[in-house]
Amino acid sequence: MDKLFQTRLKKHLLMLMKYWKLVFNDHFIIALFFMFGALAYGYSQALNQIKAPVWWGKPVILVILLLVIQLGRLATMIEKPDPVFLLPQTKQINRYLQHAKNYSLLMAVLITLAGVGVLSPFMAVGGGMKTTTIILVAMTAVLTKAMWMNWKLLSLYDRKWQLSSSVVISKWLAPVLLYVVSLYVSSVLALVLSIIGLGCSICLVVKAQGIQVLDWRTAVVDEANRMQKNYRFFNLFTDVPLVQGTVHRRRYLDWLIKLLGDQKSTYGYLFSRGLIRGADISGLIVRLTVVGMLIVFFIPQGWLNVVIFALFIYLVSVQLVSLYSQFDNSVFVYIYPVTNIEKQIQFKKIVTKVLSIVTLCLLISSLTENPDWIMMGIKLILGLVEIGLISTVYLKSRIQSKA
Numbered sequence: 001m002d003k004l005f006q007t008r009l010k011k012h013l014l015m016l017m018k019y020w021k022l023v024f025n026d027h028f029i030i031a032l033f034f035m036f037g038a039l040a041y042g043y044s045q046a047l048n049q050i051k052a053p054v055w056w057g058k059p060v061i062l063v064i065l066l067l068v069i070q071l072g073r074l075a076t077m078i079e080k081p082d083p084v085f086l087l088p089q090t091k092q093i094n095r096y097l098q099h100a101k102n103y104s105l106l107m108a109v110l111i112t113l114a115g116v117g118v119l120s121p122f123m124a125v126g127g128g129m130k131t132t133t134i135i136l137v138a139m140t141a142v143l144t145k146a147m148w149m150n151w152k153l154l155s156l157y158d159r160k161w162q163l164s165s166s167v168v169i170s171k172w173l174a175p176v177l178l179y180v181v182s183l184y185v186s187s188v189l190a191l192v193l194s195i196i197g198l199g200c201s202i203c204l205v206v207k208a209q210g211i212q213v214l215d216w217r218t219a220v221v222d223e224a225n226r227m228q229k230n231y232r233f234f235n236l237f238t239d240v241p242l243v244q245g246t247v248h249r250r251r252y253l254d255w256l257i258k259l260l261g262d263q264k265s266t267y268g269y270l271f272s273r274g275l276i277r278g279a280d281i282s283g284l285i286v287r288l289t290v291v292g293m294l295i296v297f298f299i300p301q302g303w304l305n306v307v308i309f310a311l312f313i314y315l316v317s318v319q320l321v322s323l324y325s326q327f328d329n330s331v332f333v334y335i336y337p338v339t340n341i342e343k344q345i346q347f348k349k350i351v352t353k354v355l356s357i358v359t360l361c362l363l364i365s366s367l368t369e370n371p372d373w374i375m376m377g378i379k380l381i382l383g384l385v386e387i388g389l390i391s392t393v394y395l396k397s398r399i400q401s402k403a
Contacts, residue, residue, distance in 0.1 A: 056126075058127050069144060076222070146198055292365075297368075324399055
């Protein structure tokens with residue numbers, strides 16, 4: 001089982017490295033550089049405005065810690081054929097799962113510590129917490145995540161831990177109670193309670209592994225769902241064959257379909273519906289737009305605001321490129337007499353309209369109590385020029401490179 005886990009882990013890491021190389025290309029690294037720079041600058045400016053601990057500081061800390069602990073899931077790397085080929089070794093699979101839990105916990109702890117590290121300046125300023133208290137809160141968060149990971153492993157053996165009530169208790173209620181005690185009562189007491197909870201969870205796992213067998217079906221489904229989420233993330237940046245696309249009718253957006261595409265044109269009809277009804281591209285565009293609006297709203301520095309404004313228009317355009325080839329595997333677009341020139345014209349139109357809507361949303365989010373109209377005008381002109389360059393030069397080169 002040790003050798004099997006090492007083989008699976010190596011295969012898993014090679015797969016992740018393959019896709020991470022495609023995600024972190026030169027353009028995306030530059031975009032991340034500006035994005036994190038803007039967020040760090042806005043974060044530091046916001047902290048400078050807080051002169052003393054605020055009443056809403058600890059509630060915000062609690063919510064952020066609760067969200068951070070949800071990151072990092074149990075990666076069992078169990079495959080679909082395993083219930084058949086590994087069934088005779090069901091008892092020995094416990095050692096394999098212990099290795100999987102340790103690996104998953106290591107990744108989750110790194111994420112948790114990174115989250116607490118980023119939050120620690122606000123914990124000191126907005127929450128009025130001392131360095132010792134922050135360290136104790138971080139330790140409580142790590143132990144709580146370890147306890148959460150044990151409960152997840154326990155659910156693969158004991159069906160009652162798969163119930164929705166058990167999931168709510170393990171993922172939300174228990175962490176909330178520990179964080180409330182840590183922030184409002186005593187960080188030492190919270191640490192002691194988390195140690196006790198971790199010990200109890202370990203005992204429950206050992207007991208379950210001793211008297212019960214692994215629920216193979218649940219293990220396979222959980223791992224498939226986890227990997228599908230990873231594939232969907234990578235699919236935002238490159239083509240992933242294992243992604244299962246989902247389509248939603250979204251009748252309430254029919255007006256937007258008519259606005260975006262020429263319904264009398266074959267590709268205008270297809271592109272508008274593919275964008276609105278598809279869950280991948282439209283979902284990412286909405287998320288990028290919302291994140292961009294928030295960053296633009298909270299960044300007061302004029303030149304940096306303009307850079308972020310232009311950056312998010314570009315990021316949205318990058319995600320729209322995959323829409324061009326979305327229907328290439330359909331035989332009907334080759335049977336029907338439609339030229340590539342018409343396809344490119346309709347694609348250019350829908351990209352221009354989508355980027356115009358995104359630009360308008362970013363401009364609206366730039367409005368404050370005392371808006372700088374000169375800067376607003378600069379951003380409007382910059383947005384229009386960027387949309388023109390993207391729809392004529394950038395997209396044309398991307399389409400030719402894909403051909």
